[in-house]
Amino acid sequence: MSGGSGPKFELPGKLEKILAALSSYYGKNGLTKLQRVLVNSTYHVHEEWDYDNWNGGTYGHAVYFHVPSAVYFEVFDDLDGVAKQVCEGINKVANVSNEFISVVFFELQEDASLEKWREDSDALVQPNDHVKPSSAEQVARLWKPEWFRLFVGHKAEYKRGASALKDSLDYYGVSCFVAHEDIEPTKEWQDEIERALFSMDALVALLTERFSESRWTDQEIGVAFGRGILVIPVRLGIDPYGFIGKYQALAGDGKKPRELAREIYNLLWQRPALQVRLGESLVARFESSTSFEHANELVDCLENLEHLRPDLIDRLEQAPQRNSQVKGAFRVQSKLAGLVRRLRGAAG
Numbered sequence: 001m002s003g004g005s006g007p008k009f010e011l012p013g014k015l016e017k018i019l020a021a022l023s024s025y026y027g028k029n030g031l032t033k034l035q036r037v038l039v040n041s042t043y044h045v046h047e048e049w050d051y052d053n054w055n056g057g058t059y060g061h062a063v064y065f066h067v068p069s070a071v072y073f074e075v076f077d078d079l080d081g082v083a084k085q086v087c088e089g090i091n092k093v094a095n096v097s098n099e100f101i102s103v104v105f106f107e108l109q110e111d112a113s114l115e116k117w118r119e120d121s122d123a124l125v126q127p128n129d130h131v132k133p134s135s136a137e138q139v140a141r142l143w144k145p146e147w148f149r150l151f152v153g154h155k156a157e158y159k160r161g162a163s164a165l166k167d168s169l170d171y172y173g174v175s176c177f178v179a180h181e182d183i184e185p186t187k188e189w190q191d192e193i194e195r196a197l198f199s200m201d202a203l204v205a206l207l208t209e210r211f212s213e214s215r216w217t218d219q220e221i222g223v224a225f226g227r228g229i230l231v232i233p234v235r236l237g238i239d240p241y242g243f244i245g246k247y248q249a250l251a252g253d254g255k256k257p258r259e260l261a262r263e264i265y266n267l268l269w270q271r272p273a274l275q276v277r278l279g280e281s282l283v284a285r286f287e288s289s290t291s292f293e294h295a296n297e298l299v300d301c302l303e304n305l306e307h308l309r310p311d312l313i314d315r316l317e318q319a320p321q322r323n324s325q326v327k328g329a330f331r332v333q334s335k336l337a338g339l340v341r342r343l344r345g346a347a348g
Contacts, residue, residue, distance in 0.1 A: 007059065009059065009099060010099065011094060011096040018094050019043075019090070021093050023038045026038070026089075033074050033075055033082070034089075037067060038086070040067070041067045042109070042309065043064060044064050044276065044306055044307050045063055045307075046063075056098065057098060058098050059100075060100055060103075061102060065086075067106050067107065067109055072106065075106070079106050082106070084104070087102075090104070107273060139199045143175040143177070144175040147284060148201055148274075148278055148280075149199060150174050150177070150204060150268075151197060151220065152165065152166060152176050152177065152203075152206065153203060153204065153220045154206040154211075155210060155211055155217070159178070162206060164257040165204075165206075165261055165264075166178050168258045168260070171258075171285075171294070172281075173281040173282050173285025179193055179216065197223045200229060201229070201230075202231070202232065203220065203221065203230070205232070205240075207233055207249065209237040212241065218242070221242075230271050231243075232264060232268075234249060234260065235253065250263055250267070279305050280309075282301055283302075283308070286298045287326070288323065289323060289326050290325060292330070295323075295326045296329045299331050299335050299339070302339060303339060305343065307343070309347075310347055313340060313343045316339070317336070320332065320336070
């Protein structure tokens with residue numbers, strides 16, 4: 001770690017070579033399950049996960065491995081034990097003063113082969129009028145392709161504000177489903193709400209007066225908690241309550257939609273488990289930048305990426321050839337080549 005205005009960490013940048021060495025060790029010693037985890041997973045690092053002031057300051061980082069389902073279930077019965085072994089192995093190989101890996105997490109990677117898991121299980125009962133599993137086509141209709149999926153829960157009276165927030169989040173590649181309230185909604189409308197709730201990446205709750213009086217808003221939040229999905233409360237007249245009472249709400253009163261959208265977007269990036277999806281969506285949005293200013297701001301966001309899939313790195317590099325607004329943006333011209341080199345280096 002080197003000095004400067006803040007901590008500059010060396011270990012995250014060396015992790016790819018460390019994993020390569022550790023994989024070789026696992027292979028030579030017959031630890032094939034551990035090797036398969038390293039070889040087949042993507043990962044990202046949460047820097048400064050913890051800190052100890054011993055020896056002038058020692059920093060621990062967390063590593064999140066996104067593991068393909070076939071490999072994930074090979075170690076499923078001992079996830080914690082395998083994660084601990086990998087963590088210890090990394091620290092044995094690493095030789096960076098005042099830095100170490102504090103903890104390793106395994107998360108199930110998104111897998112297209114699991115999209116029709118119900119149909120493929122041979123356990124699915126023929127659906128009736130009350131239970132209708134959503135098809136991939138039905139879900140895809142609700143969201144923009146590749147974009148981050150954000151469900152916006154709100155009272156009907158705040159529909160205009162919710163729509164303005166949706167338009168502002170569109171700027172960052174966040175596809176919003178703006179739910180609305182009806183006195184006697186149709187069955188088809190309820191089906192759409194359910195499809196959105198069970199395919200969203202996160203939920204924003206716009207806490208206006210009488211928010212809890214809606215027959216839908218509390219149920220929407222309940223689904224998010226049941227799925228382990230991030231809920232972001234926005235205070236617009238009332239404080240968070242119930243399940244979301246433990247969270248500090250974003251202050252929304254008096255803020256323009258663009259300002260609030262930026263705060264929500266920044267908050268999403270603070271959740272390590274969402275960063276892979278956010279990276280995918282940001283690349284897709286960058287490719288379709290609508291102005292020089294838009295491309296300049298998005299390339300600044302892209303600089304926060306630590307890791308990216310090789311195919312997405314290729315798309316980043318090719319974006320100027322496909323969009324004149326990207327090509328002519330001055331910050332893209334000065335930053336994109338270096339960003340691509342850095343991401344390729346991190347990907348090995």
